[in-house]
Amino acid sequence: MEKELKERKQVARIFRNLIPIIIFLVIWELCPRLGILNKNMIPPFSDAIVALKDMIVSLEIFRHLGWSLYRAVLGFSLALVIGIPLGTAIGWNEKIREFLSPLLTLFGNVSPIALFPFFIIVFGIGEVSKIGIVFWGCLWPMFMNTISGVSHSDKALIKAARTMGASKKTVLFSVVIPNALPEIYPGIKLSVSNSILMLCAGEMLGATAGLGYLISYSQQIFEMSKMYASIIIIALLGLAFTAILNTVEKRVFAWKFNNEK
Amino acid sequence: MSNEKVVIDNVSYSYKEDKKTQESLDAIKDVNFTVNEGEIVTIVGPSGCGKSTLLDIISGMLRPTKGEVKIDGNRVTGPGKDLGIVQQGYALFPWRTVLENIEFGLEIRQIPQKERREIAKKYIRKVGLGGYENKYPDSLSGGMKQRVSIARAMSYKPKLLIMDEPFAALDPRTREVMQNELLYLSRSEKPTILFVTHDVREAVLLSDKIVVMTGGPGSVKAIIDVKFPEERKIEDIVTLKEFDELEKKIRKLYGNPNEIPNDAVF
Numbered sequence: 359m360e361k362e363l364k365e366r367k368q369v370a371r372i373f374r375n376l377i378p379i380i381i382f383l384v385i386w387e388l389c390p391r392l393g394i395l396n397k398n399m400i401p402p403f404s405d406a407i408v409a410l411k412d413m414i415v416s417l418e419i420f421r422h423l424g425w426s427l428y429r430a431v432l433g434f435s436l437a438l439v440i441g442i443p444l445g446t447a448i449g450w451n452e453k454i455r456e457f458l459s460p461l462l463t464l465f466g467n468v469s470p471i472a473l474f475p476f477f478i479i480v481f482g483i484g485e486v487s488k489i490g491i492v493f494w495g496c497l498w499p500m501f502m503n504t505i506s507g508v509s510h511s512d513k514a515l516i517k518a519a520r521t522m523g524a525s526k527k528t529v530l531f532s533v534v535i536p537n538a539l540p541e542i543y544p545g546i547k548l549s550v551s552n553s554i555l556m557l558c559a560g561e562m563l564g565a566t567a568g569l570g571y572l573i574s575y576s577q578q579i580f581e582m583s584k585m586y587a588s589i590i591i592i593a594l595l596g597l598a599f600t601a602i603l604n605t606v607e608k609r610v611f612a613w614k615f616n617n618e619k
Numbered sequence: 620m621s622n623e624k625v626v627i628d629n630v631s632y633s634y635k636e637d638k639k640t641q642e643s644l645d646a647i648k649d650v651n652f653t654v655n656e657g658e659i660v661t662i663v664g665p666s667g668c669g670k671s672t673l674l675d676i677i678s679g680m681l682r683p684t685k686g687e688v689k690i691d692g693n694r695v696t697g698p699g700k701d702l703g704i705v706q707q708g709y710a711l712f713p714w715r716t717v718l719e720n721i722e723f724g725l726e727i728r729q730i731p732q733k734e735r736r737e738i739a740k741k742y743i744r745k746v747g748l749g750g751y752e753n754k755y756p757d758s759l760s761g762g763m764k765q766r767v768s769i770a771r772a773m774s775y776k777p778k779l780l781i782m783d784e785p786f787a788a789l790d791p792r793t794r795e796v797m798q799n800e801l802l803y804l805s806r807s808e809k810p811t812i813l814f815v816t817h818d819v820r821e822a823v824l825l826s827d828k829i830v831v832m833t834g835g836p837g838s839v840k841a842i843i844d845v846k847f848p849e850e851r852k853i854e855d856i857v858t859l860k861e862f863d864e865l866e867k868k869i870r871k872l873y874g875n876p877n878e879i880p881n882d883a884v885f
């Protein structure tokens with residue numbers, strides 16, 4: 359009984375959240391049709407959907423989606439496997455942290471987009487450059503949050519573990535890292551949204567495939583419906599990533615969301 | 620002597636106060652006393668007189684600036700291997716359930732999972748938290764957290780138990796249950812127990828020896844031996860004449876915290 363009620367409430371909430379989106383889509387549909395917006399610049403929503411359907415039927419979209427996912431996942435994963443261990447090492451060692459901190463603050467504050475020309479000069483306009491840009495954009499949020507989280511670990515908890523006989527290694531893996539996770543995770547989330555951002559920008563600069571390329575190419579050949587269709591795909595991709603991240607968060611931080619296991 | 624478990628030999632400690640001013644603060648100065656094997660020793664004294672600091676030194680978390688601490692005849696240089704501590708702030712791992720918190724020390728001692736569960740559950744029952752095994756600490760009251768912390772320290776049967784106001788957050792009834800539990804543990808496992816309390820009555824009830832400290836900087840004011848019949852039971856002891864006398868004596872030494880200085884002006 360109670361479960362049913364809960365489910366019904368959840369469905370109602372989803373509907374409520376959809377209302378503004380539906381209103382937006384209706385306006386998008388009507389304005390070009392009524393001549394309020396220029397149809398050549400902004401075609402109706404349904405045109406974008408038709409273009410999207412065509413790209414799905416011709417399988418064209420999957421080639422671009424595949425390339426983009428490949429670059430995003432590779433760039434992000436590299437940043438993850440480098441940023442988190444390195445951040446842990448630096449956060450754990452007070453001397454190294456204090457020594458490096460001015461430099462890291464400086465680097466962290468350079469907008470990755472401002473570094474595009476650098477990447478292109480050094481790595482050319484090939485894959486390395488694009489994955490490198492994604493990597494760079496993903497690296498900093500995770501890296502900096504890990505350093506901060508590890509360095510702020512709760513002294514009383516470390517004391518508890520040490521006096522129970524834990525080795526330094528156990529303290530690191532069983533206390534310091536779990537204790538830092540609530541700070542590391544938002545960094546990971548930011549990195550994921552950065553990955554899409556950097557990806558689109560990187561692919562617009564020079565690529566022969568990928569969603570960013572598709573957007574700028576459609577715009578150049580003036581196929582506006584196709585351009586908006588690609589933007590919709592990118593938005594959906596972002597939504598999917600967010601959903602995955604939130605699901606993982608609920609599992610990893612069960613202790614924050616629930617009273618018991 | 621062979622049955623000296625902890626020897627505190629002329630220990631002083633100053634906190635490096637400020638990075639800018641370079642000033643330091645003498646938390647404790649020239650502290651001397653001995654805890655014999657199997658004894659319960661309590662430390663009483665006003666807030667800020669360095670009791671927690673002293674416990675940190677004994678547990679190897681702080682290095683004394685002067686003097687030394689010996690456990691089993693060996694100079695303490697780091698956290699000991701056979702030590703259980705209950706900290707003032709409970710220090711439970713928030714990402715672990717009650718059961719998993721209590722299992723921590725057992726995990727370190729590489730006790731197999733199944734056995735670990737059983738031991739942890741036994742101690743959960745001992746501290747009266749049956750039914751709370753799978754709760755996370757954030758959902759517990761202060762007194763419940765304190766009991767988890769006590770169970771965690773007791774579960775792996777350390778030879779030396781160091782507790783900082785372990786019963787402070789408990790209601791009187793639960794507190795008495797825990798006090799009896801501690802006396803029982805003391806008789807059955809014979810660990811050496813060193814604990815801090817603000818409760819003079821509790822100190823008299825439980826200890827073989829009471830160390831009275833004073834502040835500014837923290838030092839030992841008196842050491843009092845307590846002699847009651849072997850099989851202590853709290854209900855029996857409180858009726859003894861000696862109990863009252865001892866309590867009065869220590870209260871005097873401790874000073875009345877509510878005492879108004881002579882030159883106070885209102």
Ligand SMILES: Nc1ncnc2c1ncn2[C@@H]1O[C@H](COP(=O)(O)OP(=O)(O)OP(=O)(O)O)[C@@H](O)[C@H]1O
Nearest residue numbers: 634635636644646665666667668669670671672673
């Ligand atoms: N980490 C620290 N850094 C600097 N000074 C400290 C630190 N910890 C404690 N002190 C100081 O050392 C003195 C002794 O503190 P301590 O915590 O040992 O007192 P206590 O007797 O345990 O008090 P309470 O009964 O309130 O717990 C206090 O004056 C306190 O301000």
Ligand SMILES: [Mg+2]
Nearest residue numbers: 670671707783
């Ligand atoms: Mg204290």
